[in-house]
Amino acid sequence: MTVGLFIPCYVNQFYPNAAKATLELLQKFGVNVVYPPKQTCCGQPMANSGFEHLSQGCNEIIVENFSAFDYIVGPSASCVLHIKEHLHSDKNEKQAAAIRTKIYELVEFLTDVIKVEKLDASFPYKVGLHHSCHGLRGLHLSQMSELNAPAFSKPQQLLSMVRGLEQITLDRLDECCGFGGAFCVTEEAVSVKMGKDRVTDHTKNGAEYITSSDLSCLMHLEGILHRNKSSVKIIHIAEILNATV
Amino acid sequence: MSQTKTHAALAGAFIKDEERVDWHDGALWFIREKRDKASKQIPEWEELREAASQIKSNVISNLHDYLLQFEANLKKNGVIVHWADSAEEHNEIVYSILKAKEINQMVKSKSMLTEECGLNEYLEERGIEVINSDLGEYIQQIDNEPPSHIVLPCIHKRKEEIGELFHEHLGTEKGLSDPTLLTRVARKHLRNVFLTRRGALTGVNFAVAETGEYVVCTNEGNADMGAHLSEVQIASMGLEKLIPQKKHLSVFLRLLARSATGQPITIYSSHYKKPRKGQEMHLILVDAGRTRQMGRVDFRDSLKCIKCGACMNTCPVYRKSGGLSYHNTISGPIGAILAPNLNMKKHADLPYASTLCGSCSNVCPVKINIHEQLYKWRQVIVKEGYAANTKALGMKAMAWTFSSPGKLTTAGKTGRWFLHNLPFVVNNKLNPWYKQRDMPEAPKESFGEWYVKNEEKEDNRQ
Numbered sequence A: 001m002t003v004g005l006f007i008p009c010y011v012n013q014f015y016p017n018a019a020k021a022t023l024e025l026l027q028k029f030g031v032n033v034v035y036p037p038k039q040t041c042c043g044q045p046m047a048n049s050g051f052e053h054l055s056q057g058c059n060e061i062i063v064e065n066f067s068a069f070d071y072i073v074g075p076s077a078s079c080v081l082h083i084k085e086h087l088h089s090d091k092n093e094k095q096a097a098a099i100r101t102k103i104y105e106l107v108e109f110l111t112d113v114i115k116v117e118k119l120d121a122s123f124p125y126k127v128g129l130h131h132s133c134h135g136l137r138g139l140h141l142s143q144m145s146e147l148n149a150p151a152f153s154k155p156q157q158l159l160s161m162v163r164g165l166e167q168i169t170l171d172r173l174d175e176c177c178g179f180g181g182a183f184c185v186t187e188e189a190v191s192v193k194m195g196k197d198r199v200t201d202h203t204k205n206g207a208e209y210i211t212s213s214d215l216s217c218l219m220h221l222e223g224i225l226h227r228n229k230s231s232v233k234i235i236h237i238a239e240i241l242n243a244t245v
Numbered sequence B: 001m002s003q004t005k006t007h008a009a010l011a012g013a014f015i016k017d018e019e020r021v022d023w024h025d026g027a028l029w030f031i032r033e034k035r036d037k038a039s040k041q042i043p044e045w046e047e048l049r050e051a052a053s054q055i056k057s058n059v060i061s062n063l064h065d066y067l068l069q070f071e072a073n074l075k076k077n078g079v080i081v082h083w084a085d086s087a088e089e090h091n092e093i094v095y096s097i098l099k100a101k102e103i104n105q106m107v108k109s110k111s112m113l114t115e116e117c118g119l120n121e122y123l124e125e126r127g128i129e130v131i132n133s134d135l136g137e138y139i140q141q142i143d144n145e146p147p148s149h150i151v152l153p154c155i156h157k158r159k160e161e162i163g164e165l166f167h168e169h170l171g172t173e174k175g176l177s178d179p180t181l182l183t184r185v186a187r188k189h190l191r192n193v194f195l196t197r198r199g200a201l202t203g204v205n206f207a208v209a210e211t212g213e214y215v216v217c218t219n220e221g222n223a224d225m226g227a228h229l230s231e232v233q234i235a236s237m238g239l240e241k242l243i244p245q246k247k248h249l250s251v252f253l254r255l256l257a258r259s260a261t262g263q264p265i266t267i268y269s270s271h272y273k274k275p276r277k278g279q280e281m282h283l284i285l286v287d288a289g290r291t292r293q294m295g296r297v298d299f300r301d302s303l304k305c306i307k308c309g310a311c312m313n314t315c316p317v318y319r320k321s322g323g324l325s326y327h328n329t330i331s332g333p334i335g336a337i338l339a340p341n342l343n344m345k346k347h348a349d350l351p352y353a354s355t356l357c358g359s360c361s362n363v364c365p366v367k368i369n370i371h372e373q374l375y376k377w378r379q380v381i382v383k384e385g386y387a388a389n390t391k392a393l394g395m396k397a398m399a400w401t402f403s404s405p406g407k408l409t410t411a412g413k414t415g416r417w418f419l420h421n422l423p424f425v426v427n428n429k430l431n432p433w434y435k436q437r438d439m440p441e442a443p444k445e446s447f448g449e450w451y452v453k454n455e456e457k458e459d460n461r462q
Helices: A009-014 A016-028 A052-066 A077-086 A093-102 A106-113 A133-138 A154-159 A188-204 A215-227 A237-241 B007-015 B018-040 B045-061 B063-076 B087-100 B112-117 B119-125 B135-142 B159-170 B179-196 B222-228 B246-260 B290-294 B300-304 B310-314 B316-321 B332-342 B359-363 B370-383 B389-402 B405-411 B413-421 B432-436 B447-461
Strands: A002-005 A032-034 A071-074 A103-105 A126-129 A209-212 A233-236 B080-084 B105-108 B129-132 B199-202 B206-208 B213-218 B232-238 B268-272 B280-286
Touching: A002 A016, A009 A016, A009 A215, A009 B447, A016 A032, A016 A071, A016 A106, A016 A233, A016 A237, A016 B447, A052 A077, A052 A093, A052 B370, A052 B389, A071 A093, A071 A106, A077 A093, A077 A103, A077 A133, A093 A103, A103 A106, A106 A154, A106 A237, A126 A154, A133 B359, A154 A237, A188 A215, A188 B007, A188 B018, A188 B316, A188 B432, A209 A215, A209 A237, A215 A233, A215 B432, A233 A237, B007 B018, B007 B316, B018 B246, B018 B310, B018 B316, B045 B063, B045 B246, B045 B300, B063 B080, B063 B280, B080 B087, B087 B112, B087 B119, B087 B199, B087 B232, B087 B280, B105 B119, B105 B179, B112 B119, B112 B232, B119 B129, B129 B135, B135 B159, B135 B179, B159 B179, B179 B222, B199 B222, B206 B246, B213 B222, B213 B232, B213 B246, B222 B268, B290 B300, B290 B332, B300 B332, B300 B370, B310 B316, B310 B332, B310 B359, B332 B359, B332 B370, B359 B370
Parallel strands: A002 A032, A002 A071, A071 A103, A126 A209, A209 A233, B080 B280, B105 B129, B105 B199, B199 B232, B232 B280
Antiparallel strands: B206 B213, B213 B268
């Protein structure tokens, strides 16, 4: 099995440690991982702003770089969901369609494909799990609170295998953090207020770390934590699952 | 309403009073939680949603036939039927009905359609006084403000503010803010209104094609009191309010109140079918853009809406920004997918007033894919040329850079390109990201750079 490692553009530039942890974690499970260096962006920043027609260049690059792999895995639910729902190619729609079905977010790849049952990881901290909306309601990584349906959570399942980690309970289990792509600047006031309220839910319930399968949410929450000189840190779930503290 | 400010600007103003926002957010979240509890007591809840959605699909696909069937049955029952193509035509019809009977005072129960049509203003300009009898709408009316929520019209107001309004308009003691006492005062005042009005208008929650009856749901019984005491009873409904058969009410009435407030059912679910002896009953079927929306394949399912307000209560953007920031009669997520159909230029900002979190679509009792429609409206708005020009230029630059790995890597040494070009990471005070949030720190090397070096190391070792 060869996996193409999909590292979203902003993760590549700002959160290389999450990308390294993803790579190492997959390798720990014996997966052959290749990082195609010519990848750029999933196209979501344009598409979510109404410019999906401008994201064709991104789409073709994804098809060129990832068609050869058995699976494609990325540490970002939002970018993975975007590819799953919107990847199309004028040049090679068949390959685009194949990518839409073989791309996975890291957590679901670990629980559903590799079927991880134990982890050699330790992280002796109190951790709040932030469900990214695209992971939750788009990829169904966990059961959303809106539905009358049985509960499950793939990220919690993995976090419960980490030694010493204490998962805190939030007042609002799965509320949006307010990042929303360009929303974070076009609706600055609402975005910040949503982010502040999410941060408060974690801090008042004793979190030392906030984790998620999406760094875009975490980048937003980190911006607010830093500005308010909070000691609470953000960490991508891959870094926890790969940690041997 | 002459509104030029965007949702972002109006929301920004609302958020300045953070204590109010927290309280507003908490009040609506409380209702969302009540809805969760109520829906989870019904084992077949998700099947009910699916059934409702499919019944409404059937209605939208066969609307022509159901409308004719409904009209024929209304006539059989002795109801006078009117068809209005536009809001103006609707208002003219109401006016002509009242004028023929020399009625110059009318009582009206909650009807978002008549708000949308601007009926009150239209009639008042022609010397007819209208009093809204739903308590929340009445409060909004005396404050000269539109409803901020379709189910809870004055949810953004505190009891002290309502006390002040009552002091000013109904002569209550200054400083009185006890909700029970205020409600009693309003009740006494409205009782007199009900007793003296010869004309009453109600909205319609569900119209049954097979019987020609319609159902009005309220908690206050105000629609009934107005209608029962009137000489002329008028009902205004959007074309989409039809359901095929009476038995389908067993699906919709179970969903409506649970979704709206977490109640098992509204206190009153009143069926109106025939005029009393000596009474005149009119029903106005209003299009006002609905058939145009039906023609938009991606957006026609928005017409399934039963106006429960669940998408507003669950929407974090709505809870933090208040309904009035949507500058449209129907606010919140559902308003944001209905409004661009009415006036795309004026409401071009509304589909962007969302993080696309998807909570709305999953509480919706008729399973409207609201967040997907928000995404699709954005594509339409850009293609029709209503996106702000600055945004268009930034997007082109971003698309150009992302379209070639070469451009991105030469531009992207330790994130320099990103620091200059991604909208949320430009490090200066003009950048909305930086106003209240710090930027991520740019590391010494990107993952890509590290990966290449690491690979070379591995190769040397081998």
